[in-house]
Amino acid sequence: MSAIRGRVRGLPEWDRCAVMGVVNVTPDSFSDGGRWFDTEAAIKRGLDLLAQGADLVDVGGESTRPGATRVDEPEEIRRVLPVVRALAAEGAVVSVDTMRASVAERAVRAGARLVNDVSGGRADPAMVPVVAAEGVPFVVMHWRGQSADMNDRAVYRRVVPEVLAELRQSLDAAVAGGIDPESLIVDPGLGFAKTAPHDLELIAGLGQLHALGRPLLVAASRKRFLGTVLADADGTPPPARDRDAATAAITTLAAHAGAWAVRVHEVAASADAVRVVRAVRDQRGVSDPPPAPGAG
Template sequence: MTDRIYIRPIGLAASPQAEEGKAIRLAGGMVYASRFAVILRQGGGVTERWLCDTQSIDDVLAKLPESVSGEAAAQWANLQLTHPALTCGSRTIRLDQPQVIGILNVTPDSFSDGGEFLDKPEAGRAHASAMLEAGAAIIDIGGESTRPGAPATWEGDEKDRVLPAVEYCSGMGAAISIDTRRAGVLEAALEAGAHMANDVSALRHDPRSVEIAARAGCPVVLMHAPGKGDDLHADADYDNVVFDVFDWLKAARDEAVSKGISRSKIVLDPGLGFGKSLAENLALLNALPLFHALGQPLLLGGSRKRMIGALSNEAEVDRRIGGSLAVAIAGMNAGVQLLRVHDVFETVQARNVWRGMRDAALTDFSEMPAD
């Protein structure tokens, strides 16, 4: 097995002065990293782990095996990379702070709000409008449930569900993401006014999807899911879920680039809840800062998911707002740029308070010694 290297930020701070300037700005956002674990994996297992800071990391990188030295240098550069804004039609989505994506499901069987907006354009329009008014940067429209055990949706039915929603959201001037793994749906949605592709199969389900996305030049979200067929939750088998998902996303990114998608258009999603146990989801949440080493903006979708119920006495879906906010804040603290959520008002409010604290930290000199 090929040697692999990972640079995981393990010491995070709200401001550079908290670390006397010895910190990097993580992925161009509002989180700073000062300490790192450089992890060497050989034969599937971890063989070396070095702890370092911004002053000593060059010494660690210099002694790495030649097989991983180039990748390590790329990861170190990626951790410090400032990402350009996403362009969605006339709207520009800056990635120097967390942005909220509001979910609009037009399905009969979504785990959270199935049927609420299907065949009810006035209800869907009102919900989309409320999310935009609450501060959603993007509306993500989906016409197929991807919960465990959900039946596959026929492409024609999916089009009938999502296209009216795309049209009324476009009429509002919204930035629109289309949550689909079918090329025909993606193509029709882009023509109807959508701006971004959010593919839970990372463009694997339908071979034409990557060609359509590349031709459109639109932003693309590639999500990790272990399943190769209709069941995206199948075939989950991890040696180490964090490193395996990292490697999988790296390969998916490189495959998309090789087929004509600009790297500057790619967003990566670790796929919480897709073929992962509670322990594996929690491991990914704790390791989120590592994924900036891939050099792409990150999307986190943990809203109302089963893991929250499992940690709160099996709370029903509509009673998972507190847990959803905890996941969102964990993403913010890790420097994640995009948060896909059901509860937009509450998440935007949490983001605004979080950002206020970060802004204040940049001018907080209370930790400096007195003269």
């Protein structure tokens, strides 16, 4: 059983796979349909996720579902900053989910401790310099283009090696731009320019992503590939909110594969899952091995 999680400079260390709870401050999220769009509702949601066992809270103000159009910058800032500020004031470890350097900069100054950019620094050329200047950890996700046409980019001959190679390029660019290598996290970008078979192949190959030498974030929660797996006899997938048990199954697989964290919409089951994986490892007497080269 793998225990390779790695450490991220600037964030707490957990003795197991961490759980990142999602707060979508959007009216059009695929997963919750705007339930937390109101600022006060979003703050309460973040606090509830922490009470349910989340280790971090990821706050985003722009939907990245397939086909989504971009929100403008002032609106994204309006949505995100009050929620980040309030949760940070309560002592939460807050991540900001944004592709805009200006939003990232203002969120960090409002208390965010991590920037989670689904483009891996590619959507906004100012992102890497801003993150480097602020000195905060940065999630580099595998990304091939904006939501409006990303499905057209889901073409691979061998998805795991290609995702590895493209993530390595993004990591190298982040380091060349001044970000501390010890502050980088990688995310295979499940659902982004990928079909259900691609996502499943990446889940099966999570262990191979440790070759990048950085902690791994797995964000599978409620995504389309789970709907495909759970579809009924006529091919109709269940609604996104009916995929939480399947999400917890992926959490278990990710924790078993040595992921640093999982990003989920409903926290309780995944918080239980990562603790069970840790308890099984302890019972077997499996101690954490030294981090992979470059992972610490």
